[in-house]
Amino acid sequence: MIRQTLIAATVLFLAAGQAIAAGALRSHVAVTTDVVTVGDFYPDAGRFAATPLFRAPDLGTSGPVPAAMVADRARAAGYLEAATDGLRHVVVERLAVTIGLPQLEDAVREALATSYPDAEHELLDISLRGFSGTLLADAGARDPLTVTSVTWNRSSGRLTAAVRIHAGQHSRTASLSGRAMEMAQVYALARPLDRGAVVRAGDLIVKNVPRSRLTARHVERPEEIVGLAARRGIQADRPLREADFEPPLLVKRGAKVTLVFKANGLTLTTIGQALANGADGDIVDVLNLQSRRTVSGTVRAHDQVEVGLVHSRIAQLQETN
Structure with missing residues (x-):
């Protein structure tokens, strides 16, 4: 990934340089090697393009x-066509x-994905020790950063890794330790929900848990609970369980309701x-x-x-008995 990003940026830079008129001198030259050539300065240098002229600056300078x-x-x-093109x-x-x-x-994540293809590497929560600050790696190297070895205990999450950083003519190595925890995506509430309130899709957020x-009680699919009511008051940002919810009440004790009687093809209310x-x-x-x-x-x-359906069910049960 590091290598691909750098190549894309370099190609864009060089493509911009090609738009300069033939014989013109570039005002800015970016290189990935330790030498600067005629072709780096002059895009139309032809067979002289690979001829070195200067040593390149230090990495990142x-x-x-x-x-x-x-x-x-x-x-x-x-x-012989080389000129200053008015530049100082x-x-x-x-x-x-x-x-x-x-x-x-x-x-390390990519290395684990290769060594453990059945693991969901995108959901790995990785924390490393043994390295601080930053280092500059050679952009011209095939792999500026290489993981030379990695060992992972999936049950405890502990891992060790060795990496090589290609820094110009020299390479730096580092031994790392840490954890890589396999995570799962569950759902939580973005805001508190009162008892009896109905869950809507916009109320839910994704949360990673080990x-x-x-x-099996955790909610991993929103359709499991959207449209249900909170069985009790639920706090925000807490992993949800199916037991937290129940079908919403359509009829409340003491409230007036419409009674629908069905019998012999007639409907009365x-x-x-x-x-x-x-x-x-x-x-x-x-x-x-x-x-x-x-x-x-x-x-x-x-x-x-509805009242008529209840009587029909009772009659059917009596006939069965």
């Missing part, structure tokens, strides 16, 4: 070079790759008072406010109870 000196050396090397100086930059803990963690602590709470499909007792009789019915919608 830049400095000015007199344009007259560049032109003189280029002509001495055989590229040319800035020469030695590209480098900055290596710090984020880059080391990414490299896979070793994951249980009247007003009743719920004697118990009920969710969709629950059977609840309702006081018929007109006849003052208590009937049992099935909750079908908000403040609506």
